[in-house]
Amino acid sequence: MARPKTDLPDAAAVRALVDGEGRLAVRVTPGAKTEGLVIEQGRLLAKVRAKPQDGAANKAVAGLIAKALGCAPSKVELSRGATSREKQFRVS
Incomplete structure (x- = not known):
C-alpha cells in the first residue's frame, strides 16, 4: 500500500513562525495515522507516524520542518x- 502524501504548509508561513533568534515552537502528536504540519491560531502543529521511542518522533518532526522550509x-x-x-526547535 502506498504511503499517503504528507501535508505541509507554505514555507513562508512556517518561516513567519520562526522568531528572531531562530526558535520555532511546535506541538507534536506522535503515532498519528498521517504525517503533516498545520498552522492553527499562530502555532505550528506536527503529526508524525513515528512513536515516541528513542527520539524517533523528534527526528521525524525535524525532518518535516526541514522539508517544509526547503x-x-x-x-x-x-x-x-x-x-x-x-x-x-532551532532553525539555522
Whole structure:
C-alpha cells in the first residue's frame, strides 16, 4: 500500500513562525495515522507516524520542518522538550 502524501504548509508561513533568534515552537502528536504540519491560531502543529521511542518522533518532526522550509535536516535541531509534546526547535 502506498504511503499517503504528507501535508505541509507554505514555507513562508512556517518561516513567519520562526522568531528572531531562530526558535520555532511546535506541538507534536506522535503515532498519528498521517504525517503533516498545520498552522492553527499562530502555532505550528506536527503529526508524525513515528512513536515516541528513542527520539524517533523528534527526528521525524525535524525532518518535516526541514522539508517544509526547503532546507537540510541538519539545519533543524531540537533545543527543548525532548520528552514533551511542546517542543522548541532551532532553525539555522
